[in-house]
Amino acid sequence: MxxxxxxxxxxxxxxxxxxxxxxxxxxxxxxxxxxxxxxxxxxxxxxxxxxxxxxxxxxxxxxxxxxxxxxxxxxxxxxxxxxxxxGDTGEREFWAGKVAYEVGDFSKARGYLEIANKKSRGRCFSTEDGDYLIFLKS
Known part of the structure; x- marks a missing residue:
């Protein structure tokens, strides 16, 4: 719009x-x-x-x-x-993954972060998001 x-x-x-x-x-x-x-x-x-x-x-x-x-x-x-x-660059899934991680739903967090990582080709992760990236790669 x-x-x-x-x-x-x-x-x-x-x-x-x-x-x-x-x-x-x-x-x-x-x-x-x-x-x-x-x-x-x-x-x-x-x-x-x-x-x-x-x-x-x-x-x-x-x-x-x-x-x-x-x-x-x-x-x-x-x-x-x-x-x-x-544009669909994985930002929505990235936020959903961050929230799921923060509330302790790690299975859901991983799923969303994997989608975000794929859609953004890793660009959605900044240096401030290191914990989420470490979690995703673990």
Missing amino acids: AYVTGEKGIFIQELMDKSNEEFDKGNLEESVFLLERAWGELPNDKITYDESFLIIWGILDISILLSDVERMKKWIDKIFVADPER
Whole structure:
């Protein structure tokens, strides 16, 4: 689809920017709160907008840092349907694998990480994701 336009789009982007600022300050709870607020501001067909994937990506990232299992479980399924026009590079499976790993479902984690690794040809793993790569190769 596209990004939300007009005043609503500007407001959503401001919330996302503020979330990034709070993240950089180490205020992770406030950062994730702002992202959830941005999600709430998306128009009715939320998942069709480009921001949907980015918002969920941020929520999952922070949830992992906070070890917030309930929040991870609440948001992980949405990553598969958010921004359906986004290229399929394994990012969705990568997030599902990370969340499965963090909640202790290692069988599911391995399956998702293998798919992510194959689709991305290994590019989805960064230096920050070493634990997941070590797990996958073990």
